[in-house]
Amino acid sequence: MHPAYSVIFFTSASGGGYLLLALLALFGALGILPTDPVLGVVGFGVGFVAVTAGLLASTFHLGHPERAWRAFSQWRSSWLSREGVLSLATFVPAGLLAILWVFFGRTSMPLAILTILLALATVSATAMIYASLKPVQRWANGYVLPNYLLLGLASGATWLALITAIVLPAFYATIVLDWTAIIALGLAALGKVAYWRFIDRSRSASTPESATGLGAIGKVRLFAAPHTEENYLLKEMGYQVARKHALKLRLIALALGFTVPAILVFLAMLVSGWAAVALLALATIGNAIGTLTERWLFFAEARHTVTLYYGSEAA
Template structure:
């Protein structure tokens, strides 16, 4: 599948933004830190900026961005529409939490309900993002049980590292604020690893014989393409990355997404408060680049069944 940069940026940025929202909302609901207005402003501001930037960039790949509002209408059947509705719905409790935290320095009492709603809606939005891909039977690498889990755990991991980064400016980091994001990153590592193993092992059961229905006659081989130049279907669905490149990129993204942030978090347990933001920043940048590579691979490694009509040997 062709990796569209607007979609890669969207899922990376909004995934991290929703993850950060969950961390801030849950930590505030559980009274993890005092309701400092500046922390609320910077933390929630960063989360909502990432979410909003991601959503706006996702409209860049539309042929008709001015009609994007129509995408809120088909939530009964479409995961893309559900994602849009949930994304917008998340702003409402997030605004209540934000106003209460920043202007009144208060996030206990009834505001906890808003915090819980933020967490549930943010996670459901990421779930819907994952389901857009996981629900397509035409793409074997996406139509996997772990696809959604990867989106969810990576959102919590990227959000978690941002949470550490924001928090490191305000107070000496409490141990839980390092340990829990660490757990999230390790969880994301295992989920992604099992996902990669699953797509490598999933059998490529469909062949040109299935696509044409002519297997009863004999081996089917694409002889004559319908057109001389690549058409939309081939450009969009036929993008493929070389196997050895994919292996190298998988390793690189795993180092950046998991290894570097884990080392940084472990160092954060030891370093002084003044240098903490620096270590957190290194972790944030490494993970950001790592997830962008991971998202690119998510598309580039995915084979679409339609390519069986264009000479692919299996899908």
């Protein structure tokens, strides 16, 4: 599948942003994070900026961005529409929570719970857009939803550890945030490895034979394509990444995105002050590069059944 940069950026940024809002709500409500106004401004600020930038980016690839408001109407059947509705709905409890936190120095358990649930639901809806597409077997599987949640959690937790280290240098419970980030990064790596194992070992039920119904005669292969040049279908759905490149990119995603950041966060616990901030900043940058690489691969490695009509032997 064609990896559109706007969608890669959108899913990565909004995933991290929503999980950052959820973690702020959680740790605030549990009393682990103090309702410090500066932490509130920066923490919720980064969350809202990431989420809003992601949502705006997602409209860049539309043919008619000015009609994007129509996408809120079909939540009964469409995961894309549900994602739109949930993404905006999350702003309400998260925004109220941010106002309470920053201006009144307090938090609210009901608003926190609502923020957490809606943030998780939004990221889940993003994942379900892909996981519900039966023509793409590498998306329509049980690994995609936990992967989106875990990758969002890993980014959100790393951002929160960095933000807190900058804003509250004397914070007593850094260890909770750091371990949350390390565990989230570890789980994200495991989830991704499990996903790659799955897509390497399984195949789509669709074949050139089932796509044409000519299997009774024998093995089916393309003799002549409909047109001499590439068409929309091939440009959009026929994108293929060389296997050797895919392996290298997987290693980059795994190392830069999760393994190295987890080690850096661990090292940050052993030092303090600006050294810790520097290590956490490096972890955040590595995680961002790794997550974007992973998201690019998520598209580039996905194969669509329409390619079976254009000479692919498997989808």
